[in-house]
Amino acid sequence: MITPVILCGGSGTRLWPLSRKSYPKQFAPFIGDQSLFQASAARLSGAQYDAPVVVTANDFRFTAVQQLQETGIDPGAVLIEPEGRDTGPAILAAALHLAQSDPQTLMLVAPSDHVIPDKAAFDAAVAAAIPAARSGKLVTFGIKPDRPETGYGYLALDAIPPTESTPLALKGFVEKPDADHAAQMLADGRYLWNAGIFLFAVETILAGYQTRCPDMYQAVQKAVAQSETDLGFLRLAPEPWAEAPAISIDYAVMEKADNLAVVPFDGSWSDLGDWAAVWRETQTDGLALAGPATAIDCTNSMLRSEVGTQAIVGIGLHDIIAIAMPDAVLVTHKDRAQDVKKAVAILTEKAAPQATRFPKDHRPWGWFESLAIADRFQVKRIVVKAGGTLSLQSHHHRSEHWIVVQGTAKVTLGDTVQLLSENQSVYIPLGAVHRLENPGKLPMVLIEVQTGAYLGEDDIIRYEDIYARD
Missing domain, CATH: 3.90.550.10 (Spore Coat Polysaccharide Biosynthesis Protein SpsA; Chain A)
Known part of the structure; x- marks a missing residue:
């Protein structure tokens, strides 16, 4: 072996x-x-x-x-x-x-x-x-x-x-x-x-x-x-x-x-070191298309959308790579694919969150993404895998409103534990100790609306966590 x-x-x-x-x-x-x-x-x-x-x-x-x-x-x-x-x-x-x-x-x-x-x-x-x-x-x-x-x-x-x-x-x-x-x-x-x-x-x-x-x-x-x-x-x-x-x-x-x-x-191999390598591995007749992508009179190019509702269209492109994400778009000549790391370095110097943070924030219990953010409010989609459990926590600066849109949520709020099904909601006041769990066998999805003076992810006080995070 x-x-x-x-x-x-x-x-x-x-x-x-x-x-x-x-x-x-x-x-x-x-x-x-x-x-x-x-x-x-x-x-x-x-x-x-x-x-x-x-x-x-x-x-x-x-x-x-x-x-x-x-x-x-x-x-x-x-x-x-x-x-x-x-x-x-x-x-x-x-x-x-x-x-x-x-x-x-x-x-x-x-x-x-x-x-x-x-x-x-x-x-x-x-x-x-x-x-x-x-x-x-x-x-x-x-x-x-x-x-x-x-x-x-x-x-x-x-x-x-x-x-x-x-x-x-x-x-x-x-x-x-x-x-x-x-x-x-x-x-x-x-x-x-x-x-x-x-x-x-x-x-x-x-x-x-x-x-x-x-x-x-x-x-x-x-x-x-x-x-x-x-x-x-x-x-x-x-x-x-x-x-x-x-x-x-x-x-x-x-x-x-x-x-x-x-x-x-002697077989096919790639370390997939840059987008030009991805193009070589996925192209057909010179074009590599992924997601809702449309190419008109394009050659030797890649058009890729990572969002099902975001269409990307290329017209008359040659040797171009275009990658569309919810929060960032990359357009580069195929011969300059190795230089994408320079763009990341520049964005990092600018402290742009897109440089390092993925739009979906993956956690041991599932993932979440921000759907809308502005002064004093944020809307998130939260997906909790079957059996997933968020930490028992509270917040100094924000309150939250949870609306279940798929599956069943087990919600702890202070001394109260309740089950919420689709189209039911619960309000989490500022400072309240709370926990979210998915007791079901399928993913649970809810919409979270945050309001408050500060909405950063570091505004979390953890009291218990099954994943032993700080």
Whole structure:
């Protein structure tokens, strides 16, 4: 059995506005109905795989578990990083966790945001890598390039790889090249894209960390040893974790190792690093349309609306990407897709909420979105999943009026508990202690009207919370 280790702590700023700091790209459905994280977990499941280990950030712990459950997958463990330190410490923490039960187990490390449509071909490549990993090799997977890509690092081989997947000796790593160098490597045929996917035995990678970055090893070992269990999550200890350098596994171990092997993968693959990559994966005859989108005399373009009631129309466009969200619209030339991160940086400097906050605010009990906001009032739609329970709370600065429009709500107001069905309402006075629950088996939806001098999300005093939030 192979234990998948899924890394899902990134932010994906190049895919703004659909990907944001509060809800990054791995949890969004860019292709099909599943999120990238769900598709990755499904790909890393089956007869040869054990339950996955997930490494993520605190803010995404409930989202990760919920999306796995929706896919019918239970995680073996969910490790919570106190802060992002790149892939080096994250993979080491997963290896140290697995070593507690079986240091000889094979771990397959994969990002949560890659697109690999052919699961059977990927499984075959993994199977081909197993003997090398069992023999003490650190196996990486290389993608046969189909264009002179400047956004990826490359793996150099001694010879042109064969068609079938088989472990080969790795000559070295090549940093992201310029356009001319990328074209030369494509023509040469002895270079593969570095996919950032690895297979190795736990004891092998731990030996690599101990030899090549002992300071990181000691810091992360302490973080794992001092970790605490919280609602089934494993929280790594923050103080020793902060001592670990923020560095990728490539720089920390792989580029210094002498026991490397690479398995070429000839199937379709994308790291979905920008909107141009999404266009390549979703276009038909040069056009990629999603949602209520209409293209008139457009070529090599993407038109995408993330709101069912918001139509987007393009006329006479060529090489243009246009993404419409409820609170932000992106329009860029396809060749400038990598520069979207610059727009996010500028919006962040302006303190624009659109830079980091997703329109739907996802919580462990469900989600909410603002429908209208003005001076002294706000209207929200709140969706509580089956069995979801908001914290017992009160507010200093606002009162609330709840109107149930779908399902049944269980409302605690002071010492009173009542059930409200569709088209019933309740008023929550300023300062009143209250709680909202969904006792049903289907999602419950209500409209909330807030009035008051201050309507920020930080105006919450929590008295009880089943999700152990502060």
